[in-house]
Amino acid sequence: MEVTCSKSDIKERLYQQFARIGKCLSSDKRLEIMDILSNGPKSVDSLATQTGMSVANVSRHLQILLEAKLVKFHKKGTFVIYNISDSSVTQFLSSLWNICEDRLADIKLIKDELEVQYEGVRNMSKNDLMLKMKQDSLVLIDLRPVEEYETSHIPGAISVPLEQLEVFLQTLNKDVELAAYCRGPFCSIASQAVNYIQEQGFRAYRIEEGVHEWNAYGSPVSAKATI
Known part of the structure; x- marks a missing residue:
């Protein structure tokens, strides 16, 4: 039987797919959008207001999140309503916050600043x-x-x-x-x-x-x- 691809090729393509999610999360603004959506559905206008971004910028970030299947949307009248894709993404975000707090000293400093304030x-x-x-x-x-x-x-x-x-x-x-x-x-x-x-x-x-x-x-x- 002829082997069409090597094990190393399969592994390389596999990690390239994993990296799609990593690249998607490399933007602080996309993380903010996901955090907001994890609390409930939002329109693009609402996300723009809450993040301080333009509607155009929010839409671009949402498109990237959609391509990675981290968010989903439905139409409500003339509005497009976005939501986190499912509970596994919310759980992943919670794990990410916990890891960051555990490994990054700057996060504790920021929390300390809030307590002082x-x-x-x-x-x-x-x-x-x-x-x-x-x-x-x-x-x-x-x-x-x-x-x-x-x-x-x-x-x-x-x-x-x-x-x-x-x-x-x-x-x-x-x-x-x-x-x-x-x-x-x-x-x-x-x-x-x-x-x-x-x-x-x-x-x-x-x-x-x-x-x-x-x-x-x-x-x-x-x-x-x-x-």
């Missing part, structure tokens, strides 16, 4: 949060956009996007204890929000874990089906 902000552990929610002694708020909350959220949390926080606090008595979370340990919005809540005279805590971390610990999340 909001040094009065107190964190609450997952176990303490679960206990207080079981006792119904704390209000947990999800600071992400409403569509992300509707896609998936920590059970018992209520949706209070950051831009609605001021009005929401006006409906509460000052003896209410609050905790807030956003998109996980690298998101500064939770620290910013808790700092503001404390300045308004409330007791408040930052929850470092986001929905993905919560799910990774084996705790269920509330979600509705998405396309």
